[in-house]
Amino acid sequence: MESSLEFSGSLGSGGSSLWSRCRTFKVLVIGDSAVGKTCLTHRLCAGDFPCRVESTIGVDFRERQLDIHGERITVSCVSCFCVFLL
Numbered sequence: 001m002e003s004s005l006e007f008s009g010s011l012g013s014g015g016s017s018l019w020s021r022c023r024t025f026k027v028l029v030i031g032d033s034a035v036g037k038t039c040l041t042h043r044l045c046a047g048d049f050p051c052r053v054e055s056t057i058g059v060d061f062r063e064r065q066l067d068i069h070g071e072r073i074t075v076s077c078v079s080c081f082c083v084f085l086l
């Protein structure tokens with residue numbers, strides 16, 4: 001997990017929202033083939049279940065931006081079949 005401060009306002013905006021917090025959460029989803037890793041991360045990042053999926057070759061990467069209480073959150077999901085970690 002990493003955290004950073006990001007410049008989000010203009011110099012003339014008064015300063016109260018000059019800097020906003022921006023955090024990134026990295027989620028690694030691992031498991032056997034065809035257990036639903038791609039569907040799970042697709043649901044999280046796109047908001048729905050894919051009607052058709054193909055077996056992932058390598059790794060599948062998805063990202064979702066959230067705004068929670070004025071804080072920008074990025075969720076980065078990487079899913080891969082266990083064999084790529086051996």
Ligand SMILES: Nc1nc2c(ncn2[C@@H]2O[C@H](COP(=O)(O)OP(=O)(O)OP(=O)(O)O)[C@@H](O)[C@H]2O)c(=O)[nH]1
Nearest residue numbers: 032033034035036037038039040053054055056081
């Ligand atoms: N019934 C049911 N089927 C699911 C669910 N999640 C996924 N599936 C089905 O399971 C199959 C495999 O789903 P994937 O998301 O591709 O699985 P995966 O683990 O990413 O597979 P690989 O890409 O081969 O590693 C697909 O036919 C999906 O439609 C679930 O919650 N319920």
